[in-house]
Amino acid sequence: MKSNFRWSLLAAPLALAACTNTSEAPQSASAVPAENLRTFDKNPYPSTYKAYPGVATAIRNVTIFDGEGGRIENGVVFFANGKVSGVGGADTAIPEGTKIIDGTGKFVTPGIIDIHSHLGDYPTPSVEAHSDGNEATSPTTPEVWAEHSVWPQDPGFSRALANGGVTALQVLPGSANLMGGRSVVLKNVYARTMQGMKFPDAPYGLKMACGENPKRVYGSKGRMPSTRMGNIAVNRQTWIKAQEYKKRRDSGKDYTRDIGMETLAGVLDGDISIQNHCYRADEMAIVLDMAKEFGYKVSTFHHAVESYKIADLLRDNGVCSAVWADWWGFKMEAYDAIPENAAILHNTGACVVIHSDDENQIQRLNQEAAKAQADGRRMGFNISDADVIKWLTYNPAKALGISDKTGSLKAGKMADVVLWNGNPLSVYARPDKVWIDGALMFDASTPKLRPVSDFELGQPGEGDVK
């Protein structure tokens, strides 16, 4: 495999730096003799995100969707010091000195989380020079990290915040490659650097892709894979190498670091989640077997337009499906997409996440969820509004491994909160205010609280309502 040689070549110059910055030992370190312990920094580009200052705030007389399927009418949400401190009914005591917002006629949800975005990696303007999402030079590039392509000045972050209430997002490499590289979870807060946006202590993901894209991209170059069987073959060969790498690493013997293999070994260790682009049901089933073959777990199938066909299998394997409401027909593997996909999954007991993969629809994930809910209702599956909000908040947080920190309005979690001017499942609703870690980062009534990226400064429409 040509591609495997390529990683070794790329990785070799980095090996010397391996021991210089030791902050964290590999998980299996306890199993190896101390004198052979090879440690390296697993977090060399650490988050420098700091919550912005906020004031203790309570919203009352408001309808609350708590993100975990709960709904409270005429409720109270309050937060202080960046954390949710209380959620309850009208009689919930509000501490003195808390700023009070009347939420009459309005709705509160946790911040919306998009599990599938390319903001920053494919930013607008969508010019060739900004095309940084696919390292389409080898079918397996686990060595690349999406964070190293993130342009923190992407105007799209502000639209996702102001129109979509998005407070966190996973930025993924594209799907040209079978193994596209590491994803990164960001707080949707502008910063001068990528590190300044990075969600503190969020686990990494590995983007993988089934189907048409890898076989087309490499097949058209006369390279493997050019077929679906080629896709799986290359994946399996690579996982075998990753197992060998992990074995050598864990043996305590000397070894040469390989940053691609480190990511794959991280998956086998259970530290890095698999975020797998996969449209067709039959291919998902093969991936599930491949995961068992090599001892890893798939967190989420992305796009997953045929998940409804194997909803029981996905439920039994505890795998989430990140789906659009109704995209279809743009490519052959999207031909059997149906608008009831999410509803059938939910009704079968499988995990549903609504995702965007799109700089426009990330602004309307609430609307996409509402359409999926309505299509379910028409086939007799009545899914409550509160459960549908879970598709946009708690479920993606769980699939990303950050549900202990955000994704629902529970005391102690990050105060990532959206106040909507109506029911967010209505086409007529928009975010009124958005707090991230308790700091007011968007307020529809305050033009100064509408972020403007460097790119848009001094341009037509700077600071416009958008």
Add this chain to the structure above:
Amino acid sequence: MRHFLYAAAAVAAFATPVAAETIAITGGRVVVGDGTAPIEGGTVVIRDGKIVAAGATVAIPSGARQIDAAGKWVTPGVFAGFSRLGLAEVDAVNGTNDKSGGRSGFSAAIDVAPAIDPFRSPIAVNRSSGVTRAVVAPESAGSIFAGQGAIADLGADGSPVTKVRAFQFAEFGEEGAASAGGSRAGTHLHFRAMLREAQDYAAGRGTFDDDLLKAEDAKALLSVLRGDTRLLIHVEGANDMLRLMELKREFPAIKMVFVGVSEGWRVARELAQAGIPVIASALNDLPATFEMLGATQSNIGRMKDAGVQVAIGMINDRDSHQLRYTTQYAGNIVSLQYVPGATGLTWDEAFAAISSVPAEIMGVGDRLGSLKAGRAADVVVWDGDPLELSSAATMVIIDGVEQPLGNRQNRLRDRYARPTEGDLPKAYDR
């Protein structure tokens, strides 16, 4: 073999609807589509495929089939202001994608009409979401003139074209420049030179040796030059629009309609003054290109306030498959009324922007796009506010004929409502 089987199934799925009948739809909230307020408990009467009347006090003809729409909404069908509907089954499968004929060697002469296939599944899918008519345009390739588009209906029958060669479609801005040698200077030069060649052709002076146009292209452009055929121009940036308005002064007979128009608000007064209608993308709000730096969802509302005639269209936005987004987009424009500092449309204006206004802009407002007497009876009954996400069409009538609402997606839904296999494989479940 497989192909034959598929064809047989397709025929069954597209059973011919019953012929036009006299229908009275009563008791619903009737939206005429012309921007006037809904009429509670109104009646819509249809005969011979046309609207006879719609209003609060309409007599029901004897013998009419009565449809009770109490608690429902009754509107004109959605008129998709810009699309590639019927031109592709699967976008990325070349054999099924007829959007661009640019490699044919022709440009302006290309006529999409024969490529609009009413049996393609996007027709059925969008029909069941209440879309009844669509502006269908070719995609450009290699020339600023992409060819002639049509107005189509989404009826379940073999004749989709309502108006053939309804317009010529052209690309300006970045895409046009790419076709014209890489510069907007080339776009304007090509525009003038091609029109001059068309005039030469009319005068019998065309050589067609080294010309930009073939004779067939020249014929098609002549009709544009004389103002017999509208010229729909995709343009996004403010400067491109200003320069086009200068061209319009040079060729005053050309009936220009701008499509896309993300920065229209920046030149809204000029557009209104020039009397150029627009078919605008509703929700563009990102600087996707440098000609869209000023994009905002308030664009449509601001243009409307300035007196521009504005319809909603979906250029290059899932325009072969997702015309069913049209109502959602219109709803979003309504929602802007409740956002401080934003400019939207009222509900009544927004519905007009997806029914009567696009029909008027395309010159067929006297025949299509509303429930006024004499218009084609394209009527949709909805189970709620048609712009709301929870609502669906419960009955779709096109040219007075009630349409089937089933489609391939429904069949898959029904097969997999309970995904686990039963006594036989899913392949036997239908």
